[in-house]
Amino acid sequence: MVSLRPITEADLPTLLDIYASTRADEMALVPEWSETDKRAFLTQQFMAQHQYYQEFYQGANLQIIENDGVSVGRMYVHWNYSPSEVRIMDIALLPDYRRRGIGKKMLESVLNKGAELGKTVTIHVEYNNPAMKLYERLNFRKIGEFNSVYYLYEWKPAANTP
Template sequence: MEDEDLVFTAALYASTRAEELAPIPWPAETKQAFLLQQHAAQHAHYQQHYRGMDAMIVERGGAAIGRLYLYEMPTEIRIVDISLTPQARGQGIGAALLRDLFAEIAPRGKNVTIHVEKNNPARTLYARLGFTILDDDRGAYDLWQWRPAA
C-alpha cells in the first residue's frame, strides 16, 4: 500500500459501512463527510497502534479489490483489517487470502487473531476456516483466533 491508495481505501471503508448508514436520514454529503472522517481516524489509529504493519492492497487483474493489513507479534499474526469491495465479496477471495496466510505462518507455529464485530456476516467464514472466539467480552467486537494444527 502506498499513500495514493488512501483514496481507494476510503471508498472501500465507505462500502463496508453503507448498510449500517442506510437507515440514517442524513444527506448523502453528510454521510460522505462522516465516512471520510471515520476512515481518516481509523487510518491514524492503525498507524499509531500497529507500527510496522504490513498494509497490502488486494488486486485482481491489476485492479484494486480489497485490503489486508497484518501485524506480526511474537506468538501471533493479527489481522488488523481485511475487506473487499462489494463486487469481490462472496467469491471465495477472502477465504483464499486467509488460507494462504495460514499456509505461510503455520510452519512458524504462530496463531492468527482478528477482532470481528458481533454483527459481521463474515463470522460464518471465520468459523468455517477454524477460527474460534478467544474473548467475547470486548464490547461490539469479539477476538477470534486460528491455531495451526499441532
C-alpha cells in the same frame, strides 16, 4: 489473478471507498443524513482509523488486494503482533468482489504463513459481520469479546495441521 501490494498515499481514495462499503448497512440507519454528510462522516472515521493503524501497528503489512490488477480490497496484517501471535487487523473487499473466494484465499495465505511461523492467528470480528461464518469454516474459534462490538477469534496452527 489475486495479489497483494503495499498501500501508498495514492491509494487513500480507494481505501476510503473500501472502508465506506463496509459501513453501508450502518449508514442506511441514518436516512436523515444527506449523502454528503454520510461521506464526510465516513471520511473522518476512515482517516482516524488509518492514522490509528499506522501509529499503533508499526511494522504491520498494510496491503491492497488486487484482482487482475484492479484494487478490490485491503488486508492489514501484523506478523509480529506478539512473539506467538499474528494479528489480522483488517480484511475487506468491495461488494462486487465478495463471495468470490478472494477473501478465503487471502485468509488461507495468512494461515499458511502463520503455521510456518508456528504462530496463532487472531482477528477481531464485528458481531454482525457475515464473514464470521467464513472464519469459523477456516477453524477460527471465538475466544472473547471486545467492547461488546467485536468478538476475538483465534486460529491455532497445532490444531489445524495433520
